[in-house]
Amino acid sequence: MILIFEGMNDLLDEIKTKYREDTFKMLKEIEFTYYNQSEMKTINDFIVAYSSSNFTSIRFDWNNKHSKDFIDANAEYRSKVSIYYILHCDDNTNPLLLKDLFCEQSKHDEEAWGASGFLFMLGEKLLSATGSQYIYEFLESAMRSFDTYGCCSSIRLDDKLVNELGLGIEELIEISSGNRVAIKLLNDGLEYINNFLS
Template identity: 40%
Template sequence: MSQKSTKNNYKENFLNILAEVEDTYYKSQEISTIRRFIEEYNPTNDFLKICFSRSGGNGIEFKDRNQDFRDKIAIYICLNTDVTVSPLLLSDLIQETGKASRDSWGAPEYLFLLSERLLKETGGKYIETFGEMLFSNMDTYGACIGIDFKNIDILGILDELKRKEQKDKLILDLIEYFEAQL
């Protein structure tokens, strides 16, 4: 089985599982609140509702007061591709999920879907945010293995990365990462 076929099967299976539990995951009154939050996202007023908010130890003792709401927003976005999502909301979700993943010693499986959507819709605009999340730990990197690059402008992203005057380790690592996707 080809790698592309395996990725597509994983993505389809994962989305099917999410769709099967969607009705029980969300309370009926939550859907309108979540949709409104997504459609009207304003970082000045709304960022504190999704930001990483540590209030405990690491691993099993880890607590993030905003994780449940952030997960509900992210999963709704993954399941409802017809919903218009602010690129800044996608970027903020990826950034904060990456921060939480470092301390929780794990990354949510949906992270590859959010990352794929961010890269597809914004190209290189938030590439450093994506890179910081991707390379922050093994869990986030592993969660992003499922990204399907067929509708992502890899050459455009690479061009943008290579044109940067300051090429720190993050930029060089991103160049290597995207070159490997060609």
């Protein structure tokens, strides 16, 4: 029975690797049709200069409708900024922007009843850049829906970072006594993060 389970883990790892590779390849392929030259410079400037005062241009701006009536006024721009960041920016270029992109995209994905293929790449960059600084926001966003949870299972983290994140979550659990919602999220999050151990 253990051999079958280990074989399943290997198969799941292969599937996740293929998914990551295919997603990155797709983003690279659409890059030259998704952006025009001047737009890429404008987006790069936005990323470098981003602060909380620019939040309104990437926030989840939803019309409170679903299915064919669903509108998020900032979806296209936020996607363009996200994809550009993934393809062209170091993790540490602008951690605040990474956090805001990840959180707002997860809100979009929850209400759009799906998950953007690049969501896990934003999450991975966020955790790599900030460690446990935004771990609560990460968990809240990654665990927002079944789809966001599933997409974020493709994140890859080294054991050192997983251990750092686990310690950060444990510290938050200690200071969150009395807040049952936060404690539940953090306990579930600790289990979720520990699944990334190799």
